[in-house]
């Protein structure tokens with residue numbers, strides 16, 4: 152939530168504004184309630200900010216150009232304290248002379264107490280934000296210390312909550328100082344210039360060399376230096392790494408939206424997540440986990456924590472992990488796990504699933520699991536992010552950058568990584584479980600091609616979606632691993648098409664929700680393959696008949712060759728046959744395409760749906 156960019160070039164370098172605006176464009180998915188920049192210009196700091204999307208700020212700057220500069224910071228906002236107005240937009244100035252400007256991501260929990268104190272001292276506030284409080288605290292510390300880094304260290308000692316702060320001061324023209332606590336910040340290492348960003352997308356157009364910062368650290372960048380200290384003032388070494396994707400990966404590449412591109416990239420996301428994780432004989436090697444095999448063999452319970460779409464990947468994993476390993480597996484929304492009293496001990500494996508690696512709810516759950524002594528593994532798509540750092544081990548998904556707010560390719564990559572983890576646990580347990588793991592791995596390798604087959608067949612789904620552009624409500628039913636797929640189909644439609652949608656376990660319908668069925672009500676049904684155990688296929692076919700008898704319009708997702716559904720389906724959407732536990736990688740694709748096409752037909756911005764942000768860094 153909120154995107155932050157900072158840049159310092161050599162004194163003669165006048166590109167800072169352009170670099171920061173480009174970074175903001177790449178970070179806009181993190182929040183788009185307002186955007187703003189601060190540039191250092193001689194003896195004053197010029198701040199320009201506008202509510203609404205970045206385009207509003209750009210138009211303003213085009214109309215009234217800012218001075219060329221070598222030092223700038225920029226912000227794109229997802230509003231927390233104070234509405235999305237021009238005055239609440241960042242940057243905020245601090246101090247009576249306004250010679251310092253600050254941008255912020257996160258929430259300063261003690262802002263009210265600090266504001267009361269500052270007001271009593273005569274500070275004047277122009278916004279309702281907690282950020283302006285931080286700006287005044289920082290300005291007061293600057294007046295006392297005369298140095299921006301020292302001021303930042305003193306200021307963070309007074310702030311509570313989660314925050315990333317960047318600051319510039321007119322007295323220190325070639326310097327940007329940043330601080331992070333439970334909120335993301337990475338450093339981009341350039342030649343004669345350095346960068347700060349909420350994630351590497353902020354500077355990927357200029358450098359792929361990055362420095363990972365830890366929690367509770369302050370970083371000072373100049374054109375030629377990067378120095379990092381802990382909140383205690385002691386110097387620390389950041390971890391340098393090379394970003395394995397480039398600026399082209401973060402562009403639309405000819406697609407009308409990032410979401411359309413990312414849906415199409417799904418075969419690659421799954422293939423890349425599988426890549427290099429098996430030996431030639433098919434044995435899984437997850438050395439990167441760096442957790443001893445004995446520790447994994449000692450696991451007696453798995454708990455998966457995640458939010459939103461990632462939690463649905465976790466739900467799929469529960470079915471698979473329990474089936475393959477016979478280890479009990481629970482899935483819990485991260486924000487619920489943290490604030491109850493979960494039964495977790497050192498033999499519990501807590502697996503967090505997160506695309507961004509920054510979701511605050513998930514991060515807090517991981518920290519809590521640590522405190523309780525659990526072994527923690529993170530499944531994550533973003534190198535250098537916080538959740539992997541706070542976990543004992545990480546299994547990266549290789550979906551590439553996901554820019555659209557609605558998650559698609561990351562979801563498939565998360566499911567794939569969950570399968571890998573489950574199969575690895577099964578392999579470690581040996582015997583028939585290891586044989587099962589080897590057989591499933593063979594099938595998993597065929598999935599990218601099958602996903603491509605589904606994508607190649609989407610024309611009819613697009614037609615159905617366009618035809619349904621005025622629909623007010625859609626229901627989604629599934630059973631077994633089709634249940635989380637139904638939940639995901641409903642979530643996609645809600646978040647990008649703003650249509651009321653509900654996902655249900657098909658068996659639950661008769662316990663209440665069937666009352667929603669009236670003539671013409673569209674219902675998607677994710678049908679398990681005929682090979683699914685316990686005659687689930689027949690049971691879902693009965694469910695289809697029950698709702699059709701009450702007038703529902705049935706949109707059935709079924710395997711090739713499954714003729715039993717035909718008499719009760721208004722539409723049949725076919726996916727290739729696969730073993731039951733792997734089916735979500737196929738059955739969710741038509742639901743993603745449906746939501747995308749319907750939202751597009753309604754003329755909505757599918758990449759930046761209202762009220763949302765890609766990376767949810769507040770609790």
Ligand code: F6R
Nearest residue numbers: 459460461505506507510557558
């Ligand atoms: C929905 C969506 C969200 C995220 C959730 C967790 O399309 O993207 O529900 O899945 O906010 O985000 P990560 O995976 O970054 O932890």
